[in-house]
Amino acid sequence: MKKLICITGPTGSGKTNAAIQLAIHYQTEILSFDSRQFYHEMQIGTAPPSSEELNLVHHHFIHCRSIHDEYNASTYADDALSLLKKLFETHDLVIMVGGSGLYLRAVIDGFSQIPASNPIIRQALNNKLEMEGLDSLQNELLQADPIYYQQVDIYNPARLIRALEVIRDTGKPYSEALKNKSKKHHNFTPLIFMLNPRREVLYKSLNQRVDKMMQEGLVDEAKRLFPFRSAPPLQTVGYKELFMYLDGEYSLEESIDKIKQHTRNYAKRQITWFKKMQPELWPTHIQQAIERIDMFNQ
Numbered sequence: 320m321k322k323l324i325c326i327t328g329p330t331g332s333g334k335t336n337a338a339i340q341l342a343i344h345y346q347t348e349i350l351s352f353d354s355r356q357f358y359h360e361m362q363i364g365t366a367p368p369s370s371e372e373l374n375l376v377h378h379h380f381i382h383c384r385s386i387h388d389e390y391n392a393s394t395y396a397d398d399a400l401s402l403l404k405k406l407f408e409t410h411d412l413v414i415m416v417g418g419s420g421l422y423l424r425a426v427i428d429g430f431s432q433i434p435a436s437n438p439i440i441r442q443a444l445n446n447k448l449e450m451e452g453l454d455s456l457q458n459e460l461l462q463a464d465p466i467y468y469q470q471v472d473i474y475n476p477a478r479l480i481r482a483l484e485v486i487r488d489t490g491k492p493y494s495e496a497l498k499n500k501s502k503k504h505h506n507f508t509p510l511i512f513m514l515n516p517r518r519e520v521l522y523k524s525l526n527q528r529v530d531k532m533m534q535e536g537l538v539d540e541a542k543r544l545f546p547f548r549s550a551p552p553l554q555t556v557g558y559k560e561l562f563m564y565l566d567g568e569y570s571l572e573e574s575i576d577k578i579k580q581h582t583r584n585y586a587k588r589q590i591t592w593f594k595k596m597q598p599e600l601w602p603t604h605i606q607q608a609i610e611r612i613d614m615f616n617q
Contacts, residue, residue, distance in 0.1 A: 327417070330366070508616050
């Protein structure tokens, strides 16, 4: 049976380096399931692999889409499974790495059978967002579906609106809809590893990474993307706070502080999400991971 080695964990936990080490050892390729890194316009704020890292191993789904494209977990799952079928013709093992749990689950478990969009409800929610602000959507979701509230990026209005749209349309929690999978049968067996550094180590790393992004020109990148700030991919940590700075709502210092705070909050929600997938914890040394993989499914 073919092996799909999935490396997950919160943002800033070292997933990219772990995946590259494994890919080099097994002479294989890497699929990213980090939905923030799909878009070629977002070069700095998504912390993609460096050009040197991309040259070490063949990566897929990095900077492969435009922010103007419509791309979601269901479409990604179709694309990823099609690619995996081809890769497994020449490889016994393939690596997946990323921090977007919904996209990984769509590949492994099948995508949820969620009701189609309801334009009337969606417009009402967009009006609520415009008139009452993001807090109003967050509070409604917390009351209607506290389970999904703990998993979702609560600073992403597109995700909040989609969940609330389904809740209002069906009268049921969105988390319940996510459980209704269209089960897929694969020619591979997944093994999921999770990197989970100590909280103080992770938070220090995240703060340093934000400072590094600012030095690399994240403000200038945000300025270039500002005219397109309503695009769904840009409703994410790092860009939204800088757009508010460019709008005069925050000082630059306040914006940076908010990015760090929201990044830490996002990392905590990622940890909650991935723990529910019951992954194996990433071992202390890469050699231990290799030994576990070699034993897997023997």
